Amino acid sequence: MAMNRKELVAAVAEKSGNSQAAVNGVLDAVFEVFTEQISQGEKVTIPGWMAVERTDRKARQGRNPQTGETIQIPAGHSVKLTAGSKLKAAVSK
Known part of the structure; x- marks a missing residue:
């Protein structure tokens, strides 16, 4: 849930x-x-719980799944969330 x-x-x-x-x-x-x-572009860290940061993605070639046509996917940004030790320990119980 x-x-x-x-x-x-x-x-x-x-x-x-x-x-x-x-x-x-x-x-x-x-x-x-x-x-x-x-x-x-700053990383936010809450020790023991999590770290959140922006990541960069390079431009790359992809494929349109409907047509099979090759397309160019532009460079961009994404967000990465990393679990800290306290959060990982809570999950493993």
Whole structure:
């Protein structure tokens, strides 16, 4: 079962004793900082939990699956999320 944002906000609010509105505002701010830093090419690291960084992809040739025609895929960026040791340990239990 997947947890959506509303359920996450409710769970964090309950554990922290803060209102859902306050938790929602903090989540918005966290994601805004992530977006700003990663778009500038900076890596965001939360030791033990995760690291998020922008990666570069080179231009390459691909194939249109419907026609089989060779196409040129332009260079671009992607996002890489790496799990930290605490997150990995929680999964292996």
